[in-house]
Amino acid sequence: MEAVIAEIITIGDEILYGQIVDTNSAWMGMELTKIGIKVKQITSVSDSAAHIIEALDNAKTRADIMLITGGLGPTKDDLTKNILTAYFNTELKLHEPSLEDVKAIFSRRGIEVSELNRQQAFLPAACTPVRNILGTAPGMWFEEEGKIFVSMPGVPFEMKRMMTDIVLPKLQEHFKTPQIIHKVVQTAGVPESTLADTIEQWELTLPPHIRLAYLPHLGGVRLRLTGQGDNEEALEKELQQQVDILSQIIPDYIFAYGEVKLEEAVGQLLKTQKLTIATAESCTGGLLAHKFTSVPGSSAYYIGSVIAYHNHVKTEQLGVKPDTLAQYGAVSEDTVRQMAEGIRMKFNTDIGVATSGIAGPDGGTPDKPVGTIWIAYADKDKTVTKLLSYNKDRILNIEYTTIAVLNLMRQSLLATVEE
Amino acid sequence: MEAVIAEIITIGDEILYGQIVDTNSAWMGMELTKIGIKVKQITSVSDSAAHIIEALDNAKTRADIMLITGGLGPTKDDLTKNILTAYFNTELKLHEPSLEDVKAIFSRRGIEVSELNRQQAFLPAACTPVRNILGTAPGMWFEEEGKIFVSMPGVPFEMKRMMTDIVLPKLQEHFKTPQIIHKVVQTAGVPESTLADTIEQWELTLPPHIRLAYLPHLGGVRLRLTGQGDNEEALEKELQQQVDILSQIIPDYIFAYGEVKLEEAVGQLLKTQKLTIATAESCTGGLLAHKFTSVPGSSAYYIGSVIAYHNHVKTEQLGVKPDTLAQYGAVSEDTVRQMAEGIRMKFNTDIGVATSGIAGPDGGTPDKPVGTIWIAYADKDKTVTKLLSYNKDRILNIEYTTIAVLNLMRQSLLATVEE
Numbered sequence: 001m002e003a004v005i006a007e008i009i010t011i012g013d014e015i016l017y018g019q020i021v022d023t024n025s026a027w028m029g030m031e032l033t034k035i036g037i038k039v040k041q042i043t044s045v046s047d048s049a050a051h052i053i054e055a056l057d058n059a060k061t062r063a064d065i066m067l068i069t070g071g072l073g074p075t076k077d078d079l080t081k082n083i084l085t086a087y088f089n090t091e092l093k094l095h096e097p098s099l100e101d102v103k104a105i106f107s108r109r110g111i112e113v114s115e116l117n118r119q120q121a122f123l124p125a126a127c128t129p130v131r132n133i134l135g136t137a138p139g140m141w142f143e144e145e146g147k148i149f150v151s152m153p154g155v156p157f158e159m160k161r162m163m164t165d166i167v168l169p170k171l172q173e174h175f176k177t178p179q180i181i182h183k184v185v186q187t188a189g190v191p192e193s194t195l196a197d198t199i200e201q202w203e204l205t206l207p208p209h210i211r212l213a214y215l216p217h218l219g220g221v222r223l224r225l226t227g228q229g230d231n232e233e234a235l236e237k238e239l240q241q242q243v244d245i246l247s248q249i250i251p252d253y254i255f256a257y258g259e260v261k262l263e264e265a266v267g268q269l270l271k272t273q274k275l276t277i278a279t280a281e282s283c284t285g286g287l288l289a290h291k292f293t294s295v296p297g298s299s300a301y302y303i304g305s306v307i308a309y310h311n312h313v314k315t316e317q318l319g320v321k322p323d324t325l326a327q328y329g330a331v332s333e334d335t336v337r338q339m340a341e342g343i344r345m346k347f348n349t350d351i352g353v354a355t356s357g358i359a360g361p362d363g364g365t366p367d368k369p370v371g372t373i374w375i376a377y378a379d380k381d382k383t384v385t386k387l388l389s390y391n392k393d394r395i396l397n398i399e400y401t402t403i404a405v406l407n408l409m410r411q412s413l414l415a416t417v418e419e
Numbered sequence: 420m421e422a423v424i425a426e427i428i429t430i431g432d433e434i435l436y437g438q439i440v441d442t443n444s445a446w447m448g449m450e451l452t453k454i455g456i457k458v459k460q461i462t463s464v465s466d467s468a469a470h471i472i473e474a475l476d477n478a479k480t481r482a483d484i485m486l487i488t489g490g491l492g493p494t495k496d497d498l499t500k501n502i503l504t505a506y507f508n509t510e511l512k513l514h515e516p517s518l519e520d521v522k523a524i525f526s527r528r529g530i531e532v533s534e535l536n537r538q539q540a541f542l543p544a545a546c547t548p549v550r551n552i553l554g555t556a557p558g559m560w561f562e563e564e565g566k567i568f569v570s571m572p573g574v575p576f577e578m579k580r581m582m583t584d585i586v587l588p589k590l591q592e593h594f595k596t597p598q599i600i601h602k603v604v605q606t607a608g609v610p611e612s613t614l615a616d617t618i619e620q621w622e623l624t625l626p627p628h629i630r631l632a633y634l635p636h637l638g639g640v641r642l643r644l645t646g647q648g649d650n651e652e653a654l655e656k657e658l659q660q661q662v663d664i665l666s667q668i669i670p671d672y673i674f675a676y677g678e679v680k681l682e683e684a685v686g687q688l689l690k691t692q693k694l695t696i697a698t699a700e701s702c703t704g705g706l707l708a709h710k711f712t713s714v715p716g717s718s719a720y721y722i723g724s725v726i727a728y729h730n731h732v733k734t735e736q737l738g739v740k741p742d743t744l745a746q747y748g749a750v751s752e753d754t755v756r757q758m759a760e761g762i763r764m765k766f767n768t769d770i771g772v773a774t775s776g777i778a779g780p781d782g783g784t785p786d787k788p789v790g791t792i793w794i795a796y797a798d799k800d801k802t803v804t805k806l807l808s809y810n811k812d813r814i815l816n817i818e819y820t821t822i823a824v825l826n827l828m829r830q831s832l833l834a835t836v837e838e
Contacts, residue, residue, distance in 0.1 A: 016458040018449030019634060023440050025463070030437030039435040040470070042463035044444070051459070058477065191528075192492055193535045193555075215433050216492065216574070224438065279726075285712025286705035289726045293704025296780050296813055298728075304736070305726035307698075307708045313723040313766060347732060361715050389527055392553065394715055396576060 003038045003228075004175040007063040009055050010044045011070035011080055012154060024069050024156055031168060036177030036228075037065065047071065049083050056087060060147050065171065070154035072120075072137035080151055081124070081140070088142055088149075090126035098129055098138045105136055130166050134158045141170070148174065181227045183239050185246060187253040188220035188262050189407045195221055195253065202249055210242060219262050219403050220255075255410055262406045263291040269413045270301040270351075275379075277409075278347035279305040280318050280339040282330065283357040283373055288402045303347050308339065318342035331356050331368050333376075333385050340376035341383055352378045353405050357388070359397045371397055375405050377412045384412055422457045423594045426482040428474050429463045430489035430499055431573060443488050443575055450587060455596035455647075456484065466490065468502050475506060479566050484590060489573035491539075491556035499570055500543070500559070507561055507568075509545035517548055517557045524555055549585050553577045560589070567593065600646045602658045604665060606672040607639035607681055608826045614640055618668055629661060637815075638681050638822045639674075674829055681825045682710040688832045689720040689770075694798075696828075697766035698724040699737050699758040701749065702776040702792055707821045722766050727758065737761035750775050750787050752795075752804050759795035760802055771797045772824055776807070778816045790816055794824050796831045803831055 008025045015022050025042045032039050040062055045051045052071075059066045071080030085092055099121035106113045120136050123129050130139030130150065135158040142149040150167055152159045187195060192214055203212055209229055215222035225242055229235035247254060256265040270277060279288050289305040292298050306317045311330055314320040319342040324334045336356045344352030357373025364370035371390035376383060388404055390397045427444045434441050444461045451458050459481055464474045471490075478485045490499030504511055518540035525532045539555050542548050549558030549569065554577040561568040569586055571578045590596075606614060611633055622631055628648055634641040644661055648654040666673060675684040689696060698707050708724040711717050725736045730749055733739040738761040743753045755775045763771030776792025783789035790809035795802060807823050809816045 015445070016448050016461060017452045018445040018447070018458075019632065021440065021442050021445040022461075026434070026437040026440040028437065029435050033436045039437075040465055041474075042435060042441075042461075044461040046459055055460075191530070193533050194530070196535060197533055213433060214492065215438060217439075222438075224433075281705075281708075284709075285717075285721075286700075286708025286724060286726070289700075289705025290703075290709050290817075293726075293728060294814060294817070298704075302704075302728050304728045304732040305705060305724070306736075307705070307712075307724035307726070309712060309718055309721050309723045317723070317725075317765075346736075389529075391524075391527055392576075395713055398709075398713070 004036070004065065004177050005040045005063040006032050006037050006065040006067060007040055007059040008042045009052075009059060009066060009068045010042070010154070011047065011052060011068065012044070013047050015044045015070075016046055024154065024159055027156070027160060028067060028069075028163065031163060032067075032171075033180065033182075035168060035172050036180045037171065037175070047079060049079055052079065052083050053087060056149070060149075064147055064175070066147065066149045067167075068149065068151040069159055072139075072151065072153045084127070084140060084142065084149070084151055085124040088124060088126045088144065090124045092122040093125045095121050095123045095129050095138070097131070098123060101131065101133065101138070102136045130162055132158055132162055133165075134161050139167070141167075179229050179232045179235055181232070181235050181239055183225045183227075183243050184258050185223040185225070185243060185254055186220060186256040186258075186260060186262075186265070187223065187250065188255050188403065188410070190221070190250075190253045192216045192221050195223075195250070199223075199246065199249055202245060206242065210239065218399055252411075255407075261295075262403060262410070264295050266406050266409050266413070267292065267295045267298055267301060269410065273413065275350040275413075276301050276303050277351040277353065278303045278343045278349040280343035280352065280354040281305060281307045282309060282314070282339070282355055283359045284355040284398050284401050284405075285309060285359075287398050288353070288355065288405055291402050291406065303349050306343055306346070314339065318346065329368070331358055331372055331374060333374055333387070336374035336376040337378070337383050337385055340378035344378050350379060351409070353409060354378075355401055355405060357397070357401065359401075360394045373397070373401050373404075375401065375408060377405075377408050379412070384408065423455070423484065423596055424459045424482040425451050425456050425484040425486060426459055426478040427461045428471075428478060428485060428487045429461070429573070430466065430471060430487065431463075432466050434463045434489075435465055443573065443578055446575070446579060447486060447488075447582065450582060451486075451590075453599070453601055454587060454591050455599040456590065456594070466498060468498060471498065471502050472506060475568070483566060483594070485566065485568045486586075487568065487570040488578055491558075491570065491572045503546070503559060503561065503568070503570055504543040507543060507545045507563065509543045511541040512544045514540055514542045514548050514557070516550070517542060520550065520552065520557070521555045549581055551577055551581055552584075553580050558586070560586075598648055598651050598654060600648075600651070600654050600658055602644045602646075602662050603677050604642040604644075604662060604673055605639065605675040605677075605679060605681070605684070606642065606669065607674050607822065607829070609640070609669075609672045611635050611640050614642075614669070614672065618642075618665065621664060621668055625661065629658065637818055674826075680714075681822060681829070683714050685825050685828050685832070686711065686714045686717055686720060688829065692832065694769040694832075695720050695722050696770040696772065697722045697762045697768040699762035699771065699773040700724060700726045701728060701733070701758070701774055702778045703774045703817050703820050703824075704728060704778075706817050707772070707774065707824055710821055710825065722768050725762055725765070733758065737765065748787070750777055750791055750793060752793055752806070755793035755795040756797070756802050756804055759797040763797050769798060770828070772828060773797075774820055774824060776816070776820065778820075779813045792816065792820050792823075794820065794827060796824075796827050798831070803827065 029039045127140040137153045139152040210227045213224045227239045292302045308314040320338045339354035340352040354376045360370035373388040376385045448458045464470045546559035556572045558571040629646045632643045646658045711721045727733040739757045758773035759771040773795045779789035792807040795804045
């Protein structure tokens with residue numbers, strides 16, 4: 001079966017000038033993908049009639065569906081409706097139900113309907129209006145030579161409601177879309193290239209209707225398998241088999257399946273093993289604590305932290321020996337070990353982790369350049385330390401360190417189970 | 420003078436499928452606008468050679484500059500380099516300096532350079548390589564018939580560094596862009612609509628060659644004045660005069676001029692007044708500490724923190740009275756006051772600040788719904804508390820609270836000076 005192709009056209013100088021980030025398109029792409037419609041292109045164009053028409057002309061040579069957002073507000077820089085009226089060679093006509101909707105919204109706000117807003121109920125005669133229950137600009141659905149054109153407001157919550165309630169179901173009804181299933185495998189602690197080398201042989205065995213994508217991000221590499229087929233159950237089974245094979249090739253790199261963050265996966269391990277944790281942070285300055293506590297329900301295992309930015313906090317609050325600081329410095333294996341063990345004792349938790357390093361941009365020495373960072377994990381049986389060496393900027397050195405700590409925890413917690 | 424036109428082409432199915440939001444384009448649009456280059460279109464295309472070539476062909480009919488991101492990683496779904504090599508009718512050649520860069524990155528990580536990564540140093544002979552000091556995929560700069568094509572990795576921090584260090588200056592040098600000066604005024608603690616009402620009369624007096632943009636973000640509203648002219652000195656003077664007038668209209672809302680974050684402005688106040696600070700966080704769980712310590716040089720005033728996620732940490736480490744917790748609960752004015760005063764005493768700092776609240780999604784009660792948050796500021800003379808009430812999600816409740824604390828600090832520190 002041939003894929004149904006969609007293109008998204010977003011209108012607005014504010015997107016091109018970077019004043020707003022176009023999150024609408026990503027959301028639409030995700031929802032269309034879920035129902036088996038393939039998004040081929042996203043085009044953001046300026047508030048110019050000629051440019052919008054050019055984008056429409058180009059899009060319909062490639063796609064079956066054109067989804068247009070933006071340019072439907074009541075102010076004069078909003079052009080879309082007039083352009084589409086001319087494009088489909090039709091005329092504006094009062095659409096009574098839309099006028100009722102506009103009136104209802106204004107009466108709820110206790111305001112009179114302005115002339116500008118009244119005009120929003122005038123719609124191209126050739127379109128099927130798409131109701132907007134959250135705002136004053138209705139959407140428009142056009143069909144021409146087997147192609148679908150839908151125009152929607154750029155306000156995210158209005159567009160999303162319109163898509164969910166009306167546009168997506170109508171598209172599913174109109175096109176017979178193929179079955180598409182995605183499986184996401186989350187990896188951490190392995191560079192993309194090493195990962196690619198390791199799984200290359202397996203990847204070569206994948207059938208043509210299953211594709212693999214590498215999606216690297218700050219915390220690791222997401223692997224996404226996308227399968228297409230006619231039978232949902234068979235496809236689901238086939239994809240799961242491939243995920244199972246992959247799991248046997250790289251068991252140590254995988255921390256979760258699906259849309260799960262590393263801090264959530266580690267939190268889940270702590271929860272399952274009924275363990276509590278406290279953190280002692282120097283160079284990460286609270287980001288590690290923030291990662292833990294950004295997970296809903298983290299108070300079940302996360303007890304607290306001492307952020308020991310100054311050395312006197314390390315000695316007084318965490319029990320780091322002044323001799324250690326004097327002899328080896330704050331950025332040393334001995335210090336970070338004492339910090340992890342110290343916070344564990346002080347906060348009476350099962351696990352303590354610690355960071356101490358030089359995030360930069362200042363503070364580096366020839367012996368310990370910027371990016372030299374020690375991390376430690378301590379539980380009742382052992383303390384594990386690790387030396388990191390980054391050459392990123394301050395924020396990234398901090399970010400990468402928190403990920404390394406989470407990964408060290410994950411490995412240590414799994415090793416404990418296996419022993 | 421005719422405007423120089425750029426188009427941005429982002430490559431990757433992951434954007435079209437909505438698996439990642441394209442934040443790169445917005446950032447690039449903003450930076451290009453700043454140097455007087457007009458972005459006309461942003462096009463996101465699939466991982467397909469034919470489609471990428473079509474996008475390039477179309478873009479060069481409209482624009483002078485084509486900026487391409489994505490598809491430069493070491494794995495085989497990355498196509499851009501090979502496509503550009505064919506597109507410009509050239510061939511791949513080993514670029515020794517790039518190989519040295521790749522080797523240096525791997526040697527710092529203590530890993531051997533894989534064959535895949537070695538191949539990243541093979542670049543089209545017709546391009547000028549653009550150095551990537553943060554990753555293994557160099558950028559490529561092509562010139563053909565007066566048009567510029569630049570290909571960069573899709574990893575945001577690599578692309579940004581490349582743009583800032585090399586691509587933007589080179590574009591400014593290559594095109595004679597009009598004189599453009601920006602002045603940014605940072606405000607906090609005031610909603611956009613109130614701000615707009617307050618400065619409306621002034622805005623109407625601005626001459627046509629000076630434009631005002633509202634750039635709202637999580638921490639407040641940035642106001643950006645953009646002036647265009649022939650004489651740099653006169654333009655600079657004229658813009659500064661407008662900023663001075665604005666400062667007199669909204670003195671209390673402005674926390675800084677230029678690209679300064681609220682935590683940097685507060686850090687600067689602490690530095691100037693030679694004061695130290697420690698934080699005691701419950702609901703913000705380390706984000707406040709992270710904000711402080713993300714500022715380079717913050718160790719001059721930031722001493723440390725106790726993150727008291729569990730109540731026993733509040734009593735044992737911060738000296739919150741068990742009676743207070745029993746009678747008023749952890750989320751109460753008395754608790755947060757004792758936390759701020761407690762951390763100040765314990766860490767022996769000039770100032771202590773504290774947060775305690777219900778970030779959600781669970782933990783709310785009819786009396787104290789999710790989003791109920793107390794914050795406190797304590798110095799040697801006084802303790803100031805404030806009740807916040809948000810109805811956002813967990814992450815936003817935490818983010819907004821840290822901003823409210825920073826703003827409370829700013830107001831308290833300025834009031835101290837004025838007394």
